[in-house]
Amino acid sequence: MHRMLLAVVMIVVSAMTSHAITLDEIIAKNIEAKGGMTAMKALKSMRTTGTMTMSMMGGMEMKIKQMIKRSNLMRAETEVQGMNIVIGYDGQKAWMINPMMGSEPQIMDEAQSAEYAMQADIDGELVDWKTKGHTAEYVGTGDVDGSTAYKVKLTTKKGEVRMYFIDAVTFLDLKVESKTEQMGQPVDVEVVMSNYQEVAGLQMPHQIDTRSGGQTMMSLTIDKIEPNVTLEDSLFTVPKN
Amino acid sequence: MKILVLFMATVTCALAQTPSFTSGMFGGVRARSIGPATMSGRVSDIAVVDTNSSRFYVGAAGGGLWKTTNGGTTFKAVFDEYNQSIGAIAIDQRHPDTVWVGTGESWVRNSVSAGDGLYRTTDGGVTWTHLGLATTERISRIVIDPKNPAVVYVAAGGPLWSDGTDRGVYKSTDFGVTWTKILYVNDRTGCADLAMDPSNPSVLIAAMWECYRRPWTFHSGGKGSGLHRSTDGGTTWTRITTGMPEGDLGRAAVAFSPVDPSIVYANIEADSTGFFRSTDNGRSWERRFSGFASNIRPFYFSRIVADPTHKDRIWKTGLNLHRSDDGGTTWSTHAGSAHSDHHAIWVNPADDDHVIMGTDGGVYVSLDRGKTCRFLPNLPLSQFYHVSLDDRRPYNVYGGLQDNGSWTGPSRREGGITNANWELLGGGDGFHVVADGNDPSIVYWESQGGNLNRYDRTSNEARSIKPTPEAGMPDLRWNWNTPIVRPSRRPDVVYTGSQYVHRSTDRGVTWKVISPDLTTNDSTKLRQDEGGGLSLDNSSAENHCTVVAIAESPLDANLIWAGTDDGNLQVTTNGGTTWKNVAANVPSVPRYTWVSYVEPSPHDRRTIFVTLDGHGLGDMRTYVVRSTDLGSTWTMLDTTGVRGWAHVVRQDPVRADLLYLGTEQGLYVSFDRGVSWAAFRNGMPPVAVRDMVIHEREQDLVLATHGRGIYIIDDLDVLRAVTPASITSDLTVLPSKPAVRRVSGSAGSWFNGDDAFIGETVSTDAAVWYYLRDRHMRGKFEILIMDAAGNTIRTVPGSPRRGINKVELPLRRKAPATAASDAGFAGGSFIGPLIAEGTYTVELRKGTDTVRTSMVVVTDTIYKHSPADRQMQQRLVDSLYALNEELAVTVARVRALRDTLSARLADSTLSESLRERLTSVRDTAAAVNNSLVNSKVGFVTGEEQLRERLATLYGEVNGFLGRPSEAQIVLTGVLAKRVTEGTARVEGMVGAEMNLLNQDLRSAMMRVVVIEPRASTYKRLTGR
Secondary structure, eight states: OHHHHHHHHHHHHHHHHHSOOOHHHHHHHHHHHHTOHHHHHHOOEEEEEEEEEEGGGTTEEEEEEEEEETTTEEEEEEEETTEEEEEEEOSSOEEEEOGGGOSSOEEOOHHHHHHHHHHHOTTOTTTTTTTTTOEEEEEEEEEETTEEEEEEEEEOTTOOEEEEEEETTTOSEEEEEEEEEETTEEEEEEEEEEEEEEETTEEEEEEEEEEETTEEEEEEEEEEEEESOOOOGGGTSOOOO | OHHHHHHHHHHHHHHHHSOOOOGGGGTTOOEEEEEOOSSOOOEEEEEEETTEEEEEEEEESSSOEEEESSTTSSOEEOOTTSOOOEEEEEEOTTSTTOEEEEESOSSOOTTOOOOOOEEEESSTTSSOEEOSOGGGOOEEEEEEOSSOTTOEEEEEOOOSSSOOSOOEEEEESSTTSSOEEEEOOOTTEEEEEEEEETTEEEEEEEEEEEEEEETTEEEEOBTTOEEEEESSTTSSOEEOOTTOOSSOEEEEEEEEOSSOTTOEEEEEEETTOEEEEESSTTSSOEEEEOSHHHHSOTTTOOOEEEOSSOTTOEEEOSSSEEEESSTTSSOEEEOTTSOSOEEEEEEOTTOTTOEEEEETTEEEEESSTTSSOEEOTTOOOOBEEEEEEOOSSSOEEEEEETTSOEEEEESOOTTOEEGGGOEEEEOSSOOOOEEOSSOTTEEEEEETTTEEEEEETTTTEEEEOOOOOOTTOOOOOOOTTOOEEOOTTOTTOEEEESSSEEEESSTTSSOEEOSSOOSOOOGGGOOGGGTEETSOOOSSTTOOSOEEEEEEETTEEEEEEEEETTSOEEEESSTTSSOEEOGGGSTTSOTTOEEEEEEEOSSOTTOEEEEEEOGGGTOOOOEEEEESSTTSSOEEOOOTTOOSOEEEEEEOSSOTTOEEEEETTEEEEESSTTSSOEEEOTTOOSOOEEEEEEETTTTEEEEEEBSSOEEEEOOHHHHHHOOTTTOOSSEEEEOOOOEEEOOOOOOOOOOOOSOOOEEOOOOOSEEEEEEESSOOOBSOEEEEEEOTTOOEEEEEEOOOOSEEEEEEEOOBOOOOOOOOOSSOOOGGGSSOOBOOSEEEEEEEEETTEEEEEEEEEEEOTTOOOOHHHHHHHHHHHHHHHHHHHHHHHHHHHHHHHHHHHHHHTTOTTOOHHHHHHHHHHHHHHHHHHHHHSOOOOSSSOOOOOHHHHHHHHHHHHHTOOSOOOHHHHHHHHHHHHHHHHHHHHHHHIIIIIHHHHHHHHHHTTOOOOOOOOHHHHHHHHHOO
């Protein structure tokens, strides 16, 4: 009797687990977990304020404000001692004003712009990836800090490769592995998301940690996300001096 | 049915609640790689993108696969989740992001690892797919049909230590989905090399090789060896006979000339090993050369490369890099400054002056056809056999490596551990390296075959201390990897082992044999002088019937354990007077299985853990056994889920349930005394862990890996705290080390470029450790540091991992609010002051859970400052902090006035007189602002106003924990006065002057000017 029961259990359990999940299912569940496509598309803009803690520099903190507007517009402001470092993305290219290097906006090249293009995508890159010209591929499960995750490899239209780790339980984003540039050098980074809270019907991470080589380099703690605020397009275009 | 469902629910629930610790849950406990890369390690293959020589892959014997896209300036390990022993790499040159990797090195020296099949990436190494051939154990070559990349041939050597059919040439026509064995000779003959006619992919030549290893012998050559040729893509084969050497053959290497494929070259091991050439596409052959470049250790150096541009030029691996420019008749030797023992060569098809070499000591690049070469110093492939430590602060790491001598280096160093921080102690192959227990400048080291030496690092004197037979004794037998053991708690004693155990109490000047022959002394396993097969090879690598593991019980100096390579496990309880062989009592382990490690328990003198390693007899199981009665009875520990033969087991000296197991496939940790094991992968790949040692003072576990150097796990205290009893809630705080106040005055590193290897040093930041049953996904999670009065000093985000979490706690208050400026930063005030010594509360707020723990903050004892001086520094920093903030508020107010007035001046309805009034006050405000903070815009202005002077002074005082200088104290007074004056001036402006101005505005029936009150500005800027 015992043995038979166990066999039944094994069959049922394996039936539950052996169904091979597909890319479309993962992305559909990911969108659903975040609040669904309707809520997602209803979000036209958002303004996020938070504190960036630099682990490497004695826990130095900086206030950060980021604005995103559909479609593909982004502006981030970091204030340090009264000076404002501004990075913008106008849907095509990224620019920066670093007062230490003068008041002229500097236009970033395509490689540098790519990182901001990702941030400017208000829905996230996995949503409508086909229409956006990216390619996505489910490449199996992986472990993120002891949690099982589905790995989705996204190759953007411009050829950058990013690995999304989607929690197998909640279907929320756990981590994104990508390449970034620091002083012109490619660096592999992991961006780990947690502290999800609901904003305008959407689950949004309020803690975003950037790790490199397994160590946390920067922690962004989000204080507030304001959905659907009015943001002029001029905020995002390259300022004319 | 209902009952069934209920039952199932119960079962599932029970399963879910079982506290099983899995790999990912180690979380914040990481292994840090300290390298070194200075000697690098054995490279088995190199593959380069033909059209872009900056992009290449390096395959290591035991250290995985590395990729560079910049000619070797930087490398990235791209295979760290998989088997670390690389046999062959092949790039699909038409699709260079498609790379095939065969695991299992084919340079089958005694210490070689084993692979687990074939892998392919189609995205340059981001993701890999396993494509079978898992049981072939080693892959020597992968050949892709250049016209149809779905067609791939694999040369598999097959199992080295056992006979079997998983070897030969395999072919796939569907990108590796299915395989057909297309050439098989016998159960000891695999394929050592495979070449394809570049002009006709149907023509193949396979070098079949009969060889085997056992722990006591190596044999290359036999009837199965030979060259086979196919002209139909491997469907049929013909054994080549015309022009072949007489008698049995051994290992051969073969290559078609890309310039003229009718020419084929081969180096063929035989009774008379030689270099051969065919001018008819491989049908018939003629001997061109016999000599050192050809006959040097064919099993280890059998790779030839036909030059891509000169048909008579051939490159060959050997003790050095060898080259012939006349079709193999005469040979020259190159790359003399490179490490000896070459295994891989790549020659640039666009420029054959450009050669990349893989050796026993890493990768070298030549740009002048081998005349000179450059070492790539950033591949940490170092292959340690053993590791030991000293008690210095910081402690040092000692160890010996495959063909790379004996070394020592620091366990930590500010700025990281560089290649230059490692010191070479001895040459040859290195194994055990042990510092003297009383004087760490005296070091014992050895080269292969028991050549023990003692080296004085102070005087640079070295002397041999190899024991010799006592009167009437037979010759001593020394293992390749002879033990040198110093008991951790008895500094005067050193042990070594031949077939006997030897002990010295006078630093090796005299040795006493304290045992009989402890081995089987089996004469059939003592014929190393006949070893090698066709080519005599007696390097001591196959020396057998020797003692290889010795350990004295940390609880009883008379209790000594010894394990032998031929399966004996011996114990004495009377310091060596009598010995007892307890091997026969160990159940389920085949007789003669190599005893790889003996670990007497540090908790119980009757308990011993032993690892046994049967791989040399073809038995790959992981054996860990335990006895609790001095070896009378044994328990085999369940190693389900553990991969790789066992090299070493250590029992934690504090928590007896905690075991560390090193196998050929990585590190495993058991929290339940060996009932279950979790693979430890945090920061390290599944690399062979050959030895481990625990630093009891520092609570560190130090690992010797055979392919990726030394790793250190700094946080054993945290692992010790993770027990089923301690994990009682969703969020459990684990004990943390005291938080240590430190400041760094180090100048850091200079501009090294990108090719410097920098080993990871330990983080000295304070940290809180805790265990989460589940990942924190939703809701706030923050960690507060509070002082005794309950004031929150800092808030940092929590870490959300399932399992063990580490959150570094800044021991600094926030940086002071600093006056704003339009012209640059005041860098001195970026960093807050260290918090005072004392006891703090750390509060973890996770959703609705709140858990508190305390944190003791002390100052590093390395500083010799008196408490009074430290307090003085703290007070001065606090005053300067307050001054920075006062100035910040003052400046904010004068800027507010200036900017408000500027805005009002835009009003066109202003009367001329009012405009003049406003302009005048605005200009005064601007002038006052510019006297308080920098205003000249530019990168190097040299300007330094009050804000900048104050910030600089604050930064200086903040950066030194001792008594501030008189100059700093005096300057603080001067600047404080200026802050007071500045504040008075600004308050005058926003007070009386602004009131007068507002009266005028009121008279003109206009809005008055309003500035935010000082208290509110203060709160806004400082958060207090």
